[in-house]
Amino acid sequence: MLVSVTSCFEDADDNIIRASTLDINDFVWKGMNAVYVYKDNIPDLANDRFDSSETYTEYLNNFSSPEDLFEDLLYLPDDVDEFSRIYPNYYDLEQLLQGTSLSNGMKYGLVQLPNAANDIIGYVRYVLPNSDAASKGITRGMIFNTIDGTTLTSSNYGNLLSSTSYTVGWANYDNNGTPETRTDDIITSNGESVSITKTEYTENPILTHNVFNIDGNSIGYLMYNGFRIGDANLNELNAVFAEFQSSGVSDLVLDLRYNGGGSVSTAIWLSSMITGQNTGDIFFKEKWNSEIQAAREQDDPESLINRFVDEMVKRNTNNEITYQQPINSLNLNKVYIITTGSSASASELVINGLSSHIEVVQIGSTTRGKPQASVTIYDSENLGRENANPNHTYAMQPLIYEAENSAGFSSYYNGIDPTEGFGITELYEDLGQLGDVNERLLAEAIADITGFGRSAISAQRPLKHLDQKNIENPFLYDMVDDRPLNKNFLQP
Structure with a gap:
């Protein structure tokens, strides 16, 4: 007996669409079988993988969601292919690919401190014009080490910075005159902060x-x-x-x-x-x-x-x-x-x-x-x-x-x-x-x-950037x- 799991989500018109997970899984497998560059390395994508439609259906039903199947078909996702993606709503995907996303306008980098086990800092790379960050006076070069009062670490930065609104806690960075080693860098919160909110924004490249x-x-x-x-x-x-x-x-x-x-x-x-x-x-x-x-x-x-x-x-x-x-x-x-x-x-x-x-x-x-x-x-x-x-x-x-x-x-x-x-x-x-x-x-x-x-460039030990x-x-x-x-x- 076929198992048909139903998933529900909303389209751009906020109308509820119902689709069989089996049907979407069928799309996932056939699409990857057709064009995936590393198909040759994935036995489950071979053209002769299934000897009957029943075997194929049974295989698809082993995955409770299209995401599970998609991820199972990727070749070395932590090494070679860490970039393929599946998206449940292609309207959102299309906007992202066109440069439109939720943004507060603060474009930043994140680096791991060499003298701390898990602590990280963020630095402002640039600020998008006419954004919330621009209106709040944020500028390139500002350093932050807390979000909503919580110190940034390698395990929490994703959740903290993914929020629609958050408060950035600013800090001072002192390399103690030894940028070539970085082991005695000092990061000190300066007590200043600012709250910023993400809105839909299309960046001019x-x-x-x-x-x-x-x-x-x-x-x-x-x-x-x-x-x-x-x-x-x-x-x-x-x-x-x-x-x-x-x-x-x-x-x-x-x-x-x-x-x-x-x-x-x-x-x-x-x-x-x-x-x-x-x-x-x-x-x-x-x-x-x-x-x-x-x-x-x-x-x-x-x-x-x-x-x-x-x-x-x-x-x-x-x-x-x-x-x-x-x-x-x-x-x-x-x-x-x-x-x-x-x-x-x-x-x-x-x-x-x-x-x-x-x-x-x-x-x-x-x-x-x-x-x-x-x-x-x-x-x-x-x-x-x-x-x-x-x-x-x-x-x-x-x-x-x-x-x-x-x-x-x-x-x-x-x-x-x-x-x-x-x-x-x-x-x-x-x-x-x-x-x-x-x-x-x-x-x-x-x-x-x-x-x-x-130019006379002093040596600097690079810090580890986070994804x-x-x-x-x-x-x-x-x-x-x-x-x-x-x-x-x-x-x-």
């Missing part, structure tokens, strides 16, 4: 940009915090490069230190804005699971190749053009890119893709390490949004391919290291202002560009292929 004219060098600077696909975002990004063009920019510093990723298409377009002379050359190649890879190599090998372009083009599922703009490019043979451990996925795609064509000087610290792309799949015949099953709103964001550059390199699971001699970190007790020529990491790039000697993707956004470190799936390559 361009935080700041400028052109610096220093000793005859025209240096463009762009701090880009997310690869967005919206028309307005693309127009603004292209306009920045038009400004760089008109200003005669000969050197570019691209600041991706807090950029966790986003759209594959936008990564291609941004890289094409930096270059221009490489139009038509291979930017990156896709490595799918063995079945899809073999099918594409035989029937349409060009579909595996992503090339530098001279225009931005978006198409709908019917292959109709919905957006088209010529690209403003700088034709550079060298670019400076600032990174930290929060630089991931699409940011790494830009670094890796450009590095086999032009010189990339990477300044900062090692990136996150995510060469895989994901895609949103729905319960429909071609796994697309159109004609999705109306009886539930589950969607998945599984990894679907690894991205290798034109030289065939994609194995940066542990991150991409900075260029030799340019490995430096931010000083949490003295961050400096983003976009200021004296800011620690930007100053390092300017010193190398101008040739007037590298924030499940607090701020589960897709914080995602690389999303936003183009429609080619159903010709999907398994029946």
